[in-house]
Each structure stands twice: as structure tokens, then as C-alpha cells.
Amino acid sequence: MSRIEIDTLGKSFDGKRVLHDISLTLAPGRSLALIGPTAAGKTVLLKCLVGLYAPDRGSIKIDGADAGSADMRAETLNDRIGMLFQQNALFDSLSVWENIGFRLMARGETRVGARARAEELLPQVGLPVETADLFPADLSGGMQKRVGFARAIATAPDILLLDNPTAGLDPILAARVDAMISSLARKNGATVISATGNMVGLTDAYDDIAVLHDGALRWHGPADAAQKADNPWLRQLLSGSRTGPIQTMSPIETMSIEA
């Protein structure tokens, strides 16, 4: 059975269609890189999956059960899904270990137990244990990402949703973070969807790739087929070319440069 099954999903805001007819399935333990230009709909899709947005059409099933049902929503949000938000969403007033242990404590874990779990996770995400007592403001962007990632995996979720886990990192660090995500996910047997703008090492780090543009799925397949696939959206994203179906600038920006 598929761990995640998205069927003809649609979502609009104020009459503007943001996701259109998205159908996608993911087997347990597989990792998917969701790629696409800015405003493609990647974040909205992840927020539909975690239950923050209700789809207008279609359905999302997790292990065959409708994710929109009341029972499932509470369960998925609290237990099954770990999410790293685009802006990390760390709590400024909590220390690193409190950020990582936050959901564990919300579930009834003691402070001592939550701290121990945080200290176990820090080296796994490449941070020294001494980081535990620092605050988010003390950390670089890359370190904050790692803390956000440690928090996302603290409860050992079945499903990990990662929104731009490598945004703002240099390409070498970004490739390391992507590799770390896939190896930790494999170790924990988690199913991963990662909206990523980092194309370096992408096809090594993830099992599958899905291309989103203007709210529609343009390509979906195994990462090892992506290099050879004859798909203009995929080609343009992987090569970073300015020519192709994805316009890199809005007409207004183009006009002001030409003027």
C-alpha cells in the first residue's frame, strides 16, 4: 500500500488556482524531491499534506486513510508527520534542546528525557552537543536548518515533510544536508517529501523527483531516470537554463530591464 496517495488534488485561493489536478503516490520509505520554480505551489502542497490547508478537490490518503478526516488529522499532525518549515520556525525564546524536544514534551516526555533525545540527535545532524544550550539567534542559518531538521525527526515520524531544507546554504553545504536527510530517512525508514531548490547531488540524494510548475505536475519519476528524461521542465530545472517553459522573470521585470 502507498504511504502517501495524492489523487487529483486541487487548491485555489480567492479564485486563483494554485494546485491543479495533482496525482502522486509514494511508497513507504521512499524519498521524493519536489522541485519547481518559486510560486510553483510546493509550499501549498506540503501544507495540504500536513493538514494546514484543506484541499478544494481531490484527496490525500495516508496508508489508505483519508488525511482530511477528523480522526486522521489530529493523528497525522501530532504523531505521524514531522515538518521542517521554510523559515525554520524555531522558537527564539527557547534553547536549541528545547526547540528539538518541544513536541516530545508536548506529548508528555519529561524535560530530562527530551533533553537526552535532543543530545542524541545533535551529532546526527552534524552539530556538537554543546549547541544544546544556545539560542536560535546564536546560530548561523545552516545550523538553524539542522536544528529544525532535528526537531522534525525528534518524534521519529513515519513521514517527513521538508520545505526548502537547503535554502540559504552554500551549494556544498546544501548537498551535504540533502545527503544527510536521505541517509537519516533511510535509517529511520521515513517517507520523505522535500521541496528543494538545490539541484546539486539531487539525483543521488532522493529516490524520486516530481516537477511542479504553475500548480501542475510536469514530470514524476525515479531520480535515476531524470538525467535521461526528455522533459523540458525537468531539463530546464536541472540545467538552470533561462530558456525553456519556465519563465525566469515576470513580463514586468523583463520590461523594466529592457527599458
Ligand SMILES: Nc1ncnc2c1ncn2[C@@H]1O[C@H](COP(=O)(O)OP(=O)(O)O)[C@@H](O)[C@H]1O
Ligand atoms: N495563503 C495564501 N493565500 C493566497 N495565495 C497564496 C497563499 N499561499 C500561497 N499562495 C500563492 O500560491 C502560489 C504558490 O505558492 P507556494 O506554494 O508558496 O510556492 P512555492 O513554495 O513553490 O514557491 C503563489 O502564487 C502564492 O502567492
Ligand SMILES: [Mg+2]
Ligand atoms: Mg515555498
